[in-house]
Amino acid sequence: MADDASPNWGLRAARSAILAVVVFAGLALAWAAGLFGTPPQAASVGGPFVLTTQTGAKLSDAELRGSPFAVFFGFTHCPEVCPTTLWEMSEGLKELGPDADRLKVLFISVDSGRDTPETLARYMQSFDPRMVGLTGTAEEVEKAVKAYKVYWAKVPTDDGDYTIDHTASVFLMDSKGEFFGTIAYEEQRDTRLQKLKRLLAEG
Ligand code: NI
Numbered sequence: 001m002a003d004d005a006s007p008n009w010g011l012r013a014a015r016s017a018i019l020a021v022v023v024f025a026g027l028a029l030a031w032a033a034g035l036f037g038t039p040p041q042a043a044s045v046g047g048p049f050v051l052t053t054q055t056g057a058k059l060s061d062a063e064l065r066g067s068p069f070a071v072f073f074g075f076t077h078c079p080e081v082c083p084t085t086l087w088e089m090s091e092g093l094k095e096l097g098p099d100a101d102r103l104k105v106l107f108i109s110v111d112s113g114r115d116t117p118e119t120l121a122r123y124m125q126s127f128d129p130r131m132v133g134l135t136g137t138a139e140e141v142e143k144a145v146k147a148y149k150v151y152w153a154k155v156p157t158d159d160g161d162y163t164i165d166h167t168a169s170v171f172l173m174d175s176k177g178e179f180f181g182t183i184a185y186e187e188q189r190d191t192r193l194q195k196l197k198r199l200l201a202e203g
Contacts, residue, residue, distance in 0.1 A: 044179065045147075045148055045149055045171060045179040046061070046147055046148060046171065046173055046177060046178065046179050047061070047146075047147030047148075048060070048061050048062070048143070048147065049061050049108075049140070049143050049144035049147060050136070050140060051108065051134040051135065051136040051140055051141070051144065052117055052134065052135055052136050052140075053117065053120075053132050053133065053134055054117050054118075054120035054121035054123075054124050054132070054133040054134075054135075055117065055121065056117045059106075059132065059134060061177055062177075064104055064173075064177065065175065065176065065177055066175050067102050067103070067104060067175050068102070068103055068104075068172070068173060068174050068175050068180065068199045068200060068203035069103065069104035069105065069106060069173050070089065070103065070104070070105045070106070070170050070171065070172050070173070070183070070196070070199070071105075071106040071107075071108060071148065071170070071171045071173065072085055072086070072089070072105075072106070072107055072108070072169075072170045072171070073107075073108045073109075073110050073144075073145065073148065073150045073152065073166055073167060074107065074108075074109065074110065074164075074166055075109050075110055075111035075114070075115060075164050075166070076109060076111065076114070076115050076119055076120065076123040077111065077114065077163065077164075078163075078164070078166075079163070081166070081168045081185060082107075083126070084185075084186070085168065085170060085185065086107060086126075086127045086131065087126075087127065088189075088192060089105050089127070089128070089131065089170065090127045090128035090131065091189075092192055092193060092196050093105065093128045093130060093131075094128065095193055096193070096196060096197065096200070099197075099200050100130070100200075101130070102200060103196065103199070103200055104130075104132065105128070105130065105131040105132070106131070106132050106133075106134055107120075107124070107131060107132070107133045107134065108134045108135075108141065108144055109133065109134065109135045109141070110141055110145060110150070110152040110164060110166060111164060112135055112136060112137060112138045112140075112141045113138075115133075115135045116135065117133075117135060119135075120133035120134070120135055121133070148171055150166065150167045151165075151166065151167045152164055152165065152166035152167065153165050153166075168184070168185035169182040169183065169184055169185070170182060170183040172195060172196075172199045172203065173203070174199070174202075174203035175203055180199055180202075180203045181195060181198075181199070183195055183196075
């Protein structure tokens with residue numbers, strides 16, 4: 001009944017003090033974990049893949065280490081975005097001069113059903129011969145798609161065929177295989193060139 005006056009008051013005060021210290025330590029740990037813990041990986045773009053080039057050879061991301069690369073996802077039946085982008089990248093390589101030999105430019109087809117290495121070989125003839133077309137099984141392509149967080153979806157056409165909506169950004173990756181930046185679709189010619197130059201100088 002008469003708890004307030006009880007001689008246990010000192011003990012209760014000590015318990016409260018301990019509780020306060022425990023709570024404070026817990027909060028401090030949570031703060032430290034938030035501050036020094038692993039940063040969120042949400043922004044990471046890129047990752048492992050093994051695909052087949054237009055000559056039938058295998059190419060993995062690991063083989064690209066040591067030189068920067070640019071990678072773009074699309075499909076050879078694409079009416080506009082893909083040919084425009086590949087043409088602009090061809091133009092960029094030409095403008096970079098001899099430095100461009102250090103830059104790998106990859107075109108990964110998300111249309112594994114139609115884009116065989118032979119199809120890609122014919123298609124890539126329209127562009128700078130240094131660029132590499134890549135295809136693979138649906139699973140192999142999907143692995144690259146997931147790594148680069150690319151969006152694509154088949155869209156049925158009136159003639160019973162299909163077209164594909166897809167991410168139109170070119171991903172710029174440094175020589176360690178880490179994300180460096182992007183080139184947006186129809187970005188200004190000068191901006192595109194500056195981005196490629198910066199990738200070669202710093203990436
Ligand atoms: Ni396209």
